[in-house]
Amino acid sequence: MGGLARRVSYIKAFKHRSNMEVPTLLVDAGNLFTDDRFSASQLPPEVMTRNKWVVKGYGAFRHDAANISYLDLPYLAELLKKDGYDQRIADYPFIERLVSANIHPMDDQYREPAPYVIKEITLKRGAPDKTLKVGIIGFSEPKPAGPNGKETVYAGFRIDDPFEAAKKILPELKRKTDFIVALAYMDIGSTQRLATENSEIDTIIAARQTSNMDEPQHFNRATITYAYNQTKYLGELRVYMKGDGSPENQINRYVALDSTIPDDVPAQDVVTQAHTEFTADQNASASSAAAAPKSPALLASSDSPYVGVETCAGCHEKENQVWASSRHAHAMATLEKRNQQFDNECVKCHVVGFQRGGFQSLYTTPQFANVQCEECHGPGRQHANNPGKGYGFMATPSGCVQCHKEPNDPDFDFAVYWPKIQH
């Protein structure tokens, strides 16, 4: 579900259905860019390529604004470097529509991001011929660090208190505009606080990798909605206006971007070009990694709490045969067909022990690729060292739906799926 090509296709249909009478803004609430494998102030070449194509794609299919979240900062640093900035803006004008009211560069090699953008739209309904100035402003929470900690400095940028920034900038934006949309990369409590403390805001569109489609909340005069993780469902906020040009009501819908919505051809061309370039970069990285000596991570895999399927099969041969003929055993191949084997958002459900001491990457820990025994039964190191009862409890179906959740697998039915892997 989801993807740029379906998103564009739906928006075109939406505008045509209303005879092009309805101005439609397109915004992103944050986490546009990947910071995967960011280290030593650098992103790997293939990650840079992915992010560059987001800038290109969002520019080509014009997004009116996008919020800068803490996750976006490593790549934002590349975009906002003063060196070469004018040429970059000429090539990718979308950069000027990246907004944040509370993120600032730590030194003067970077430009300040704009705190907000103002978009003028002319209404044909509600208050015909009225020109409405819509202000779109961005906020991000600090980067989480540890169980309760927060990092307010990341990748050369400072993340200030969003509530103080809001108090400072919103009155100015209110004077300039008729309607304010705040994009907030924040948890629910913080988003509610932002609405409660700032009566200037008409709408808050928030995000934080959530997969809930709750009804909008209303705090102060603001409507709060949440963007769906990865935009698998497109948020559609309809705004109704009174004859005097003031807002009357807002209604939120989530649109499933499934196969009912065909790909937009020009948008799919952009996605295909991105894919081709990204694949070439991946292959180059894979070649250099293959030529390098074995990495320390691989050599140290005996320290992992996971042992891998080969060890399990030593005693559980019958169960291993069932697994080997299941789709779990070929989960990584599914991603490889689409060149998504380095996309951690996807990888986490196609391997064992991702970010829990198991799979790291295909370069360093290939032995933990695919959905192996320990992904469901738990880390097996102790059991392998000291075999006995008490290991292997599996919570079903609650364990399964960690990955087989609705947007990933809308047809998942435990009663149908379980017999396919029963052992």
Place this chain on the structure above:
Amino acid sequence: MRRKLSLVIAATFITALAVINHGCSRSGSDVGDNDDALAVDLNDSKIQERLGVDDGYAFAIMYGADIHGSLETCG
């Protein structure tokens, strides 16, 4: 005669400027305003259901988040 010539030059200049500006605004315009080849059949009942009822909204805000560097979603 000289005045007429000046007027013609000025008019030509203004027309050229208008054409250039029009071209710029088209290249950066919003989704759906240009290149209007629709991939969707608006008469398809499933598409109509997905679009919902047009009940007089004045404008709309389409939104998303968390694409995390990918123009596609997982396979």
